[in-house]
Structures are given as structure tokens and as C-alpha cells.
């Protein structure tokens with residue numbers, strides 16, 4: 001299976017019911033071109049895992065899941081070209097079987113490549129960019145039905161095309177940079193105190209290839225998920241983390257307290273292929289709690305300590321709506337609408353209970369605390385930040401709006417979400 005069941009009428013979480021009058025999944029690129037050229041209003045959709053109404057439209061919802069499957073590796077160039085609707089989990093297995101890897105993955109492998117890149121989906125790691133930073137080329141069908149190719153090394157405005165929120169056209173194939181395959185060991189530790197987290201934040205995130213802190217904002221009991229790269233010699237690239245005062249768990253864990261670890265990737269330090277350790281959740285199993293809403297905000301590394309401290313102060317206030325929070329690091333990049341554009345970032349993530357009223361109150365409280373740090377919200381998650389404050393944090397937003405006008409002069413791919421967040425009307 002490489003495609004996705006994208007003809008459903010709502011998103012994965014069920015909080016967004018699509019307003020589309022028509023849902024289509026063309027079986028050829030030519031068919032897609034004809035559909036797009038005939039649409040007044042349309043949106044591309046991936047595997048529907050976004051919590052925001054980013055993919056919604058009053059017109060035609062277009063899935064690429066049924067386009068002919070493409071998976072072409074160019075070993076010399078170290079690139080793979082895949083059809084847009086390919087799920088990361090499928091791609092990862094195929095790459096590993098041929099000796100290749102992607103540098104990182106999000107917490108779940110269930111999402112489509114085009115959908116993940118369009119919202120700058122990320123994992124963790126001081127030196128790991130978000131998933132969109134691996135993109136070296138895109139083929140997309142623009143509003144007039146034309147198939148165009150953009151490449152990083154050729155097109156000056158390439159960096160505007162990748163994290164594009166579905167606003168520039170329907171991507172049909174994505175070319176990604178690949179690296180030789182590698183193995184990873186995953187350990188989970190408990191007992192990280194608020195004081196140690198704040199005092200040794202940089203050391204903690206530098207301790208391994210990918211580090212996540214899971215917390216419910218209590219002073220004594222955060223957990224560390226540590227993913228160490230295993231070198232071909234069998235050595236691991238990591239500093240020991242016991243000196244942070246934490247204890248390794250001897251049973252598998254789940255990020256959401258009380259949830260069944262059967263859904264999570266291998267732990268207890270057993271080495272495994274990169275794609276079976278870098279995501280927290282296993283393909284074919286339910287990711288996260290399965291019954292939730294999510295929010296996430298990115299602040300500069302320089303502001304991370306102060307931002308985290310402020311959320312600890314409102315822990316009691318937001319905990320009734322919270323299942324768990326996660327802190328991760330993302331390397332700076334040059335993609336115009338990436339939340340890590342121009343600054344190394346720390347993300348503060350919130351897995352909420354599926355109670356929209358309680359979540360709205362908690363989101364407002366979190367946004368008040370983060371306001372001094374120019375937070376950038378995750379495009380695919382729940383937020384309420386006003387458009388002006390979002391726009392002020394993206395120095396290349398004006399260039400993106402001009403690019404969208406050029407690619408889509410009549411606004412076929414615009415929707416209410418784009419108008420209310422980036423001002424694309």
C-alpha cells in the first residue's frame with residue numbers, strides 16, 4: 001500500500017468536516033491537469049492528518065493518492081523521486097531495503113510526503129531540519145492545469161515552493177535527498193526535573209541524534225526519549241544522559257501516559273533501522289492517543305528556556321485539557337514559510353483532549369505566555385494567533401504572496417485558512 005484513503009469527508013481527528021462540494025482522486029496526471037484547469041476553487045489533500053482547516057475548500061478536494069505510483073532512486077545523485085501521496089512509512093521501508101534513508105521522520109509515518117512537506121512537518125534533532133528541507137525538486141500542477149518543475153539548484157524562488165500550504169498547486173511528485181541507511185537505538189528515561197531541564201536544556205538536546213522531552217508540566221516528572229545513531233562500528237553517537245539525574249525505563253513506554261506501548265517504536269536500546277526508531281509510532285498502529293487535538297509553537301532556541309519556563313507556570317491551568325506535551329529541536333532552514341526559517345527552533349507541542357471548548361481556553365493561555373517570543377504556529381495544528389502576529393514573524397511572506405499571485409492569479413487554491421493566517425485572499 002502506498003496511497004491514502006483521502007476521499008473521506010473529514011480530517012483524521014474529526015474536528016474538520018470538509019466543505020467540499022466534490023472529492024476526486026484522479027488516476028493520471030493528465031486527468032488531474034484537466035480537473036484543475038476546470039476548477040474555480042480546489043485544494044490538494046494528503047492523508048488528512050492536519051488538525052487545522054488548512055486543506056479545506058468549498059470547491060473540489062483533490063487527492064493524489066491514486067496517481068500512478070512513482071519510486072525512483074538515483075544513487076549517483078543521492079535522490080529519490082516519489083509520487084506525492086506516498087506515505088512516509090512506505091517510502092522509508094523501500095529506501096531501507098535498498099540501502100538508503102532520510103535524515104529524519106515525524107512522530108508518525110502514516111502521513112503523505114507532499115502533505116508532510118507542505119506544512120513543514122518535523123521530528124527532533126539539533127542538526128536535523130524539518131522534512132521539507134530534504135526536498136530538492138517538485139513537479140506540480142498549477143491553477144491553469146500546467147505541469148511545472150521546480151528544482152533547488154535551478155529556480156531562485158524554489159524556497160517558496162516547498163512549505164507552500166497547498167497554495168501554489170497540486171504537487172504530483174517530490175524528489176528528496178537521501179543518505180546511506182543507518183541504525184538507531186532508542187531509550188526512554190524518567191524523572192527529569194524542571195530545574196535540570198531549564199538549567200541544562202542545550203546539553204539535553206545535544207545528547208543524541210534526536211531527543212524529545214515529554215512533559216505534563218509537573219516539576220519532577222518529565223521523560224526523555226533519546227534516539228542515538230549507531231555507527232557501522234556498533235558505537236553510538238551520544239553522550240550518556242544518566243548525569244541529568246534520570247533513570248532508564250526497563251519497560252516500553254508510550255508518550256501519552258497510560259496508553260498502550262504496543263503502538264510505539266522499539267525501545268530499551270535495541271538497535272533497529274532508522275525508520276523503525278525515529279518515529280515514535282509504528283506504521284499500521286494508531287499514532288498518538290488516537291482521540292485528540294494538537295497544537296504546536298516554534299520559538300527561537302535563544303528564547304526556548306524562557307518560553308518553557310512560562311508554560312510551566314500555567315501547567316495547572318492547561319493540564320485539564322492536556323494529554324501530554326513534547327519539546328523538540330529543529331535546525332534553521334531557508335524555506336520561506338517554514339517555522340524554522342532563519343532560526344534554530346525549539347517546538348512546544350500539546351496533545352490535547354478532544355474537547356474543543358477546553359482546548360480553545362488552553363490555546364489562548366499558551367499563546368498569551370508565548371506572545372513575547374514571536375511564536376510561529378504549526379500550520380497543520382490548532383492555533384488562534386492573529387494573522388498580523390503570524391505574518392510579522394515571516395520575513396519572506398511578501399515574496400510568498402507574490403509567488404502565489406503568479407502561480408495562481410485567480411485564487412483557485414485559496415481558502416479561508418490561508419486568508420486568515422497569511423493574508424492570501
Ligand SMILES: Cc1cc2nc3c(=O)[nH]c(=O)nc-3n(C[C@H](O)[C@H](O)[C@H](O)COP(=O)(O)OP(=O)(O)OC[C@H]3O[C@@H](n4cnc5c(N)ncnc54)[C@H](O)[C@@H]3O)c2cc1C
Pocket residue numbers: 012043044045046047048049050051054055064084085106107108111112113114115116117118119120121122123165166167169170171172287288378380381
Ligand atoms: C497523530 C499525529 C501526529 C503528528 N505528529 C507530527 C509530528 O511529529 N511533527 C509534525 O510536524 N507534525 C505532526 N503532525 C501533523 C502532520 O504531520 C501534518 O499536519 C501533515 O501536514 C499531515 O500530512 P497529510 O498528508 O495528512 O496532509 P493533509 O493534512 O492532508 O494536508 C496538509 C497540507 O498539505 C497540502 N497538500 C497535501 N497534499 C498535497 C499535494 N499533493 N500538493 C500540494 N499540497 C498538498 C494540503 O493542501 C494542506 O495544505 C501529526 C499529526 C497527527 C494526526
